[in-house]
Amino acid sequence: MTDQLFAEDAYLTSCEATVVDIRDEGVILDKTVFYARGGGQPGDTGTLRWEGGLARVKDTVKMGGDIVHQVEGDAPLVGHSVTAEIDWARRHRMMRTHTALHALSGVIFREHGAKVTGGNMDDTGSARMDFELDEMSQELGKEIEAKLNEELNKNRPVHVSFLPRAEALADPDLIRTKVSLIPEFVDPIRVIDIEGIDKQADGGTHVKSTGEVGHVTVVKTESKGKAFKRMRIQLEDSSPADHKSQ
Structure with a gap:
């Protein structure tokens, strides 16, 4: 292993x-x-x-x-x-993107109580996230964009921890992603906590604070069916600073 x-x-x-x-x-x-x-x-x-x-x-x-x-x-x-x-520049861009998606998840959950059903990103700062949400519109996208960037600008710390699977899945406030998306063999479960906005199980790479993400634009909103809505986001080309391992 x-x-x-x-x-x-x-x-x-x-x-x-x-x-x-x-x-x-x-x-x-x-x-x-x-x-x-x-x-x-x-x-x-x-x-x-x-x-x-x-x-x-x-x-x-x-x-x-x-x-x-x-x-x-x-x-x-x-x-x-x-x-x-x-390739650090490529990785760091994906770290920023991944943290942006988690912050987006937190804002959607706080404002609408909707859980994530899927997501994807590329290495250019473009990504999409799917939600169990009944309604979606361009107006809602712009509203969420403003609230998302407000949270990112607060420079919230991002923490990584590991919890036993049973403990993690017993916490209803922890699992914002549908539990069925987490493979049964994953134990302990890695947890990403963006202070005050989002806490969920995740295996990907993230920045240390939301201020590192930079500005995010909601570029498209889509309805894929009942309770199946999608948002596409795009990062600015560069982050506020080039962060490397200390």
């Missing part, structure tokens, strides 16, 4: 690791800073470097408890020590 360093510190941009397996799908390390595609967030890209070699990581996926680095060209051998480094 790969030690997922990003789960506790999303600001780690690189790590020293050992190749423990090579599969048709890619390279498995004993530990990694690469986030594997899942939960609506794309997998990280970057590089693996070792003595005499370099491989470009074009995608990262999960296979059971292992994280697989899909590489272009030659791969390191089992036992090789490598330096794994992510």
Whole structure:
């Protein structure tokens, strides 16, 4: 099982690791800073470097408890020590996007009591989120946009914690995402808490505070059916500052 360093510190941009397996799908390390595609967030890209070699990581996926680095060209051998480094600018943009989605979820839940039924993002700062909501309109989108940016501008801290599955699922105020979306094998459950606005189970990467997100625009609202509404958001091109691991 790969030690997922990003789960506790999303600001780690690189790590020293050992190749423990090579599969048709890619390279498995004993530990990694690469986030594997899942939960609506794309997998990280970057590089693996070792003595005499370099491989470009074009995608990262999960296979059971292992994280697989899909590489272009030659791969390191089992036992090789490598330096794994992510494309930080791309990752940080997705961290901002993911935190923006959680803040959006919190605003919608506070204003309308609606739970999230799905979501997705790309690596350009564009994302969408689906809600159990009866009504949706452009006017509502603009109203939510204003309230969302008001919350982001409060620079609320974002905390990461881990709770036993039974404890997490017994808390009705915690699970804003429908419980059925959380795989049964996930235990403990990782919790992302945006102080005062949103607290939910999540495995993705996030910024340390909402002020890092920057301005968010609701670019489209859609009705996909009864109690199935969608909002699409877009981040500004750059965040207020370029935050890296300290």
